[in-house]
Amino acid sequence: MISIFLWFGGVICMASGIEFTGTLFVFLAVSSIGYLLFFWFFNRKKQRNSSRLWSKKEIRITTTLTGLLCFIGILESYPNHPEFTSVFVLLFIYILIFSAVLIWNYYLKKKGVPTISKSVIQKLIFWSFVIGGGRTLILLEEYENNDALIIIVFIYFPLIFFLIVHWIFKQIKSILTLKNEKAKTELLHLKSQVNPHFFFNMLNNLYGWVDKDSKKAKELILKLSDMMRYSIYDGQKDVVTLEEEVAYLKNYIELHKMRYHKAISINFNLQIENEGYKVMPLLFIILLENAFKHGVENLRENAYVHVDMIARENEIHFEVENNFDPSENTEQPGIGLNNLERRLELVYPNKHSLSYTITEDVYKAQLILNQL
Structure with missing residues (x-):
């Protein structure tokens, strides 16, 4: 997901004439995809869980690099592309918030107290994407940047639809699993x-x-x-x-x-x-x-x-x-x-x-x- 986001970010920037930032986005996307393929090739025999492909350290590094890219994008797009300046500022703020959450979790873990749950972080990311994506579409429409607007529309709405459907199926699966586990527990108790x-x-x-x-x-x-x-x-x-x-x-x-x-x-x-x-x-x-x-x-x-x-x-x-x-x-x-x-x-x-x-x-x- 991170790699896809970086790739499309690079394509949008390059299509809109912000070439240096777009090139950096694409380079980071290709590097992350190459890392994943390299990791999969050398670890496929171990059958390691795919959800653990990104370690906490790697996520922190990627977040830092993305934040730097957004900062470079702010400097490069201003004043030629004020709409992109606003988008990069928004992304930069989100990255700062996400970094603050990671630092706070690290601090709480060191103190030995419960950290911010994964579900809360997922909700924060989802609503940040929904609000940020909607604001980006409004900005691009106001400044009549049609090329970038079309690309984001084709990414934004299908992705939101997919995430909502995924969430619904996840909830249904959770309910069915809970019901099944309850039935199994009851059956084992009856057998005993x-x-x-x-x-x-x-x-x-x-x-x-x-x-x-x-x-x-x-x-x-x-x-x-x-x-x-x-x-x-x-x-x-x-x-x-x-x-x-x-x-x-x-x-x-x-x-x-x-x-x-x-x-x-x-x-x-x-x-x-x-x-x-x-x-x-x-x-x-x-x-x-x-x-x-x-x-x-x-x-x-x-x-x-x-x-x-x-x-x-x-x-x-x-x-x-x-x-x-x-x-x-x-x-x-x-x-x-x-x-x-x-x-x-x-x-x-x-x-x-x-x-x-x-x-x-x-x-x-x-x-x-x-x-x-």
Whole structure:
């Protein structure tokens, strides 16, 4: 941007007969562009951030040189081009203000107090350009310098339009990024709430099995280890394969089979027509966990849990059915289900269906994911 400004400044000066100043402007522009190309050529392998191409020292040097050029322009254009004298005076004042800001920031930094923010400096530069550019157009029109007026008009208005559009897009991007980050933070918080009481219960069971049946305790530890590894590491991913999620569900069921001392009828009907389905991790476990927590836990006999999962035609149908004791509290809108509903809203908006039905002593939950 600095190089382009210097280049057009030189072209305008030379077109208006202010040759010496125009030549210096063009020379400084070519030097700065050459520096940038030279820097890029020798540092392209390092992939250095382009926003750091100009160091603070280089900006100070360029600002000083531009100020000197404006001062020379004042002396050269007066009295032949009074309009350019006014423009150069205006630019010189702006450069002095900008230099004062840099010096003040340096002073504040030395004192260890907060400096003038980058956004404030950007606003100062923008409004200086808008006001200064408008004043320059008025001066050139008053003194009928048509050549310079045409060149500046073709630079001034498109640049203002570009800066305004850029600012609007930047604000929209900032809002979307903030919204996305908020959703991600909320999703991570929700994921961290999945299954904590199950792991605590299993650890308590393991404590009892260590002395009673060490072989069974070892089997439980291995399965629990696999589940914890999946929950901690894979559970933080955005998506996992459906096969990984199914393996997690099967481990959960096997641990419950080993845990209880009563007969339980557990069926897992699985139909996956095509491989490659990707889903959010730890999604189905909440419905399965509810079936055990509110059904199997409270029944002395004839407890059952039937699970059906069908994946086909870009859809996944997951259904869990269990019986329960009607005398117990049958309402299940706890943290787990609220957690699940919120996660579905965040990750699968308008691409899911979650429903519950209760018939006498049978509870059924159905989740459908589509457009995967």
